[in-house]
Amino acid sequence: MNNGAAHTPESSRDERLDEIDRTLITALQEDGRLGYAELGELVGLTPGGARRRVVRLQERGVLQIVGVTDPLKLGYRSMALIGIEVNGDGDVTEVAAALDAIDDVIYVVASSGSFDLLVEVIAEDSSALFDVITRKVKRVPGVARTETFQYYAIHTHRFQWGTR
Numbered sequence: 001m002n003n004g005a006a007h008t009p010e011s012s013r014d015e016r017l018d019e020i021d022r023t024l025i026t027a028l029q030e031d032g033r034l035g036y037a038e039l040g041e042l043v044g045l046t047p048g049g050a051r052r053r054v055v056r057l058q059e060r061g062v063l064q065i066v067g068v069t070d071p072l073k074l075g076y077r078s079m080a081l082i083g084i085e086v087n088g089d090g091d092v093t094e095v096a097a098a099l100d101a102i103d104d105v106i107y108v109v110a111s112s113g114s115f116d117l118l119v120e121v122i123a124e125d126s127s128a129l130f131d132v133i134t135r136k137v138k139r140v141p142g143v144a145r146t147e148t149f150q151y152y153a154i155h156t157h158r159f160q161w162g163t164r
Contacts (some may be wrong), residue, residue: 017062020045024053025063029160032065070154071106076122078129079151082137083115090142092116098140104132115147 017025020043027034027042040050057063071079084099086092096108099119107120119137123129129150138146 020053021057021062024050025057026160028054028063028065032067068157068159070157071122072151072154075124077125078123079154080121080129080133081149081151082119082121082133083147083149084117084119084137084143085114085145086116086142087144090144092142095140095142098142099137102132102136102140104128104136 023043024039027039036047036051036054039045039054040047043050043053045053054063054065058065084095086095092110096110096117099105099108099117102121104121104123105119106122107118109118110116111118121129121132121137123132133146133148137143
């Protein structure tokens, strides 16, 4: 799921949050279903004022409110992290965009170390996972090498880390 913009530490540094923004974000990390009246009461704003703040955070790309699921509990029996090395003359951003276009890819991260990209994929079963990796991911132009780390279970999936 790509909202069209790459998120890097450098692009996020310019985003200034005040105490009201931080409180709203923390409250929504704990319960994304909170209403604007509850949020407004929490930070001393009217429901409309809280709504405007939340919408502004969403428009700035600071906040996204979604239902978080566990793919392994939704019928996807195979999930993996794939480390991808982009070939020397390949463009990491172009490879990431091509991977983003694959429906089975749910997360793409540019990284350092042995891999240029880390890609999370889901599949209905091991056979489908094999197809995703060999027929889709490895065929993306610029992909030089992959290493797959198949998941057995998701131990920690944290979305409550607060704000700075």
